[in-house]
């Protein structure tokens with residue numbers, strides 16, 4: 001039962017919903033945040049904490065000359081609780097903003113639970129509340145009953161693709177006589193554990209991956225199975241060709257075991273690995289490591305058998321196995337305004353992967369915008385779109401990993417500029433131009449936003 005006194009309700013306590021609820025509360029407005037876990041869990045989540053990171057623990061490149069880094073910086077300046085908390089609990093990740101996921105999510109849960117204007121309710125919402133200002137942030141694994149109600153409300157079919165998560169390994173079970181610490185091109189700290197293959201080992205491993213048994217997809221899923229090109233299962237990559245993994249997650253370039261000498265010395269050339277599996281630190285203590293780019297749909301027993309063929313992982317103990325599942329999203333360009341309000345009901349907003357944005361940082365940016373606009377609706381203020389520079393950041397983060405077909409579901413101004421699809425080099429050049437004026441534009445925009453808000457808060 002939904003309280004009739006609530007002004008704003010946020011459904012879903014993932015990255016988008018957590019950010020959205022915080023922005024509403026920080027604007028001085030009471031908000032109910034509905035999160036179904038642990039009453040009901042999803043196929044990808046493992047805890048009952050808010051803002052759980054379901055696969056990698058990385059928010060992407062940190063540097064503000066990269067799309068993700070620019071978005072981080074913009075969100076930081078806009079008071080994002082997600083980015084602020086990520087900064088506090090960062091772990092070494094060679095130029096990326098990666099976090100200790102357990103502490104990160106736990107602290108966000110505590111922070112939101114202790115906010116006097118946030119009421120955290122642990123229950124599944126099965127219908128879109130008809131009253132109040134509502135933000136839908138239930139993510140790619142929105143429960144079937146709410147999804148059915150949303151479909152009824154919009155009158156539109158969902159879109160979907162398949163996505164997968166990588167396994168996590170106990171650090172002590174990794175053979176560190178074989179695995180070596182290094183970041184690619186020695187950038188930043190030596191933050192990754194790298195498991196090196198020679199050519200024979202690589203070919204055997206690929207063969208085992210191609211032969212391994214996959215978990216069953218349901219019939220209707222098999223028919224429609226479209227993978228997300230930025231997050232392909234490792235066995236799918238293995239099947240695409242002998243070299244595919246070596247140009248993808250097993251890329252050896254820039255990685256050398258310093259214990260073997262200086263990589264610049266010609267006699268050490270043949271000691272360079274043929275392929276490398278990278279492990280990224282999961283927690284501050286370095287007790288857990290996730291397998292970078294090892295999303296998989298193999299049966300769990302097969303994952304253990306095949307991944308233990310990786311040099312250094314012969315005795316690996318897994319605390320989490322890889323999983324694959326269907327992601328659902330709505331046709332945002334048709335349904336939403338760039339303010340993330342539904343065209344047919346402006347008091348209903350949506351954010352996060354449910355609207356087709358991909359990645360932790362883009363979900364956070366959408367949550368920030370939906371929360372800001374929900375607050376502005378309560379305050380009687382005009383709703384806003386993301387500043388152009390931030391849209392560019394969102395766009396570029398999104399396209400750096402997505403295939404063109406996934407642009408479609410993004411709302412018009414939240415990262416869709418059709419002329420920018422494809423052609424990575426061209427995108428990068430254009431991005432450079434935007435980056436240069438990004439942060440100063442943001443300051444101006446923020447000032448305008450604050451002034452408007454201040455005036456109206458005083459008036460109301």
Ligand SMILES: Cc1cc2nc3c(=O)[nH]c(=O)nc-3n(C[C@H](O)[C@H](O)[C@H](O)COP(=O)(O)OP(=O)(O)OC[C@H]3O[C@@H](n4cnc5c(N)ncnc54)[C@H](O)[C@@H]3O)c2cc1C
Nearest residue numbers: 012014015016036055056125138139143352353359360363
């Ligand atoms: C398996 C998988 C792997 C991924 N890997 C990565 C990655 O490595 N890096 C990256 O940047 N991005 C990754 N993504 C994408 C990224 O997770 C999402 O973009 C981001 O988490 C989306 O945030 P969100 O808030 O929209 O959804 P979520 O984080 O999924 O949050 C939605 C929340 O809503 C809750 N919920 C659902 N239905 C209901 C309901 N009816 N009532 C109440 N609560 C409900 C869920 O329990 C959940 O807590 C991955 C996604 C998946 C699914």
